[in-house]
Amino acid sequence: MLSRTSARTKTRLAVAAIALAAVGGVVLNTASAVAAVVTPAERSAAAAPQRDVDADASLYVAMARAVKQSAAGKVDTAVLDTQIANLDASPGLPETSVAALTRLVRTSTGEVAQKVADVNAAAAAAAAAQAAAEAAAAQALAATNTPDGARASARTMMAARYGWGDGQFSCLDSLWTKESNWNYQAYNADGGATGIPQALPGSKMASAGSDWATNAATQVAWGLDYISRAYGTPCAAWGHSQAMNWY
Numbered sequence: 001m002l003s004r005t006s007a008r009t010k011t012r013l014a015v016a017a018i019a020l021a022a023v024g025g026v027v028l029n030t031a032s033a034v035a036a037v038v039t040p041a042e043r044s045a046a047a048a049p050q051r052d053v054d055a056d057a058s059l060y061v062a063m064a065r066a067v068k069q070s071a072a073g074k075v076d077t078a079v080l081d082t083q084i085a086n087l088d089a090s091p092g093l094p095e096t097s098v099a100a101l102t103r104l105v106r107t108s109t110g111e112v113a114q115k116v117a118d119v120n121a122a123a124a125a126a127a128a129a130q131a132a133a134e135a136a137a138a139q140a141l142a143a144t145n146t147p148d149g150a151r152a153s154a155r156t157m158m159a160a161r162y163g164w165g166d167g168q169f170s171c172l173d174s175l176w177t178k179e180s181n182w183n184y185q186a187y188n189a190d191g192g193a194t195g196i197p198q199a200l201p202g203s204k205m206a207s208a209g210s211d212w213a214t215n216a217a218t219q220v221a222w223g224l225d226y227i228s229r230a231y232g233t234p235c236a237a238w239g240h241s242q243a244m245n246w247y
Contacts, residue, residue, distance in 0.1 A: 053098040057090040060102050064109040067116070075115040080108045141215060147182035150196055150216040157217075158224055164234065172234035175241055176223070184216035197223025 064084050068077045083105045090098040143149045154172060158164040164172075179198040180186035187194050187202075194202025195212070196219045205212035208222035224234075231237040231247070241247040 051091075051095060051098075053095045053102065054090050057087050057098050057102045057105075060105045060109065061087050064105050067109050067113045071112050071116045074119045075112055077112055080105070080112055083108055145184050145214075145216045150182045150184065150220060153217045154220045154224065157220060158234070162224065162228055168234045171238040172224075172227075175234060175238045175247065178241065179247075182216075184214075184219055195219040195223075197226060199223070199226070 061084055064080055068080060068084070071077050083101065087098070087101045087105050090101065093101070144153055151173065154176075155169050158169060158172065162168075176182055176196055179193075180196050182196055184196055186196065186198065188198065191200060192202070193200040195205060196216060197205075199205050199219070199222060202213065205219055205222040208225065209215065209218035212218045212222065227234055227237045227247075231240060237247045
C-alpha cells in the first residue's frame with residue numbers, strides 16, 4: 001500500500017516536473033502528473049509495493065515524453081529518446097541505476113524544454129518583426145497614396161531617373177492635377193482612363209508593377225516613363241495638353 005509520506009513525495013515531484021515542463025511550453029496538470037506514478041493499482045491495498053525510485057522514474061518519463069512531443073519538428077530529441085527507453089526498464093534495474101538514469105532524463109528533459117522555449121521565442125520574435133514590417137509598409141503605402149504623397153514620390157522619382165527639376169515638376173503638377181487631381185483611384189467613366197496619369201486602359205500600368213491599381217508610386221513611375229517616351233519632358237506634355245486637351 002502507498003504510504004502517506006510516499007504519496008506526498010510524489011506529489012511534490014509532480015509539481016516540480018510541471019514547472020520544468022512549463023519551460024518548454026508543455027502543459028501538465030498535477031492530477032495527470034501524479035497519476036503517471038501513483039496508479040490505481042498503487043492506491044489499492046492489494047497492490048504490490050513500488051519502489052520510490054521507480055515512481056520517480058515513471059514521473060520523469062511521463063514528463064520527458066510530454067516535452068518530447070512539444071519538441072517535434074523543432075529540436076532533436078535523439079539522446080532523450082534513448083534515455084527514456086533505458087529508464088522504461090527501471091523496475092528490473094538496481095535502485096542506484098534507476099536513480100542515475102532518472103537524473104539523466106531529468107537533465108535532458110530540462111535541456112530540451114529550454115531549447116523548445118528558445119525556438120518558440122525566436123519564432124514569436126520573427127513573427128512580430130514581420131508584422132511590424134508589414135504595418136510599416138502599409139503605413140508608407142497609405143502615405144504615398146495621398147495626393148501630397150504621390151506628388152512627393154513623383155518629385156523624387158523624376159529627379160533621380162530623369163534629372164528633371166522644380167520647373168518640370170511644376171508642369172507635371174499642373175498636368176496631373178488637371179487629369180486626376182493626383183488621385184490614384186481616379187477613373188474616367190467615359191473613356192476608361194485610370195489613375196493619376198489617366199492611363200488608357202489602366203492595365204497598361206502593369207508594366208511598372210503588378211500593384212498598379214493600389215499603389216500611387218507605381219502609377220507615377222509609369223506616367224513619368226510615358227511622358228519621357230512620348231513628349232520628352234513634363235513641360236512638353238503639359239503644353240500638348242493645354243493645346244489639345246489631352247496628352
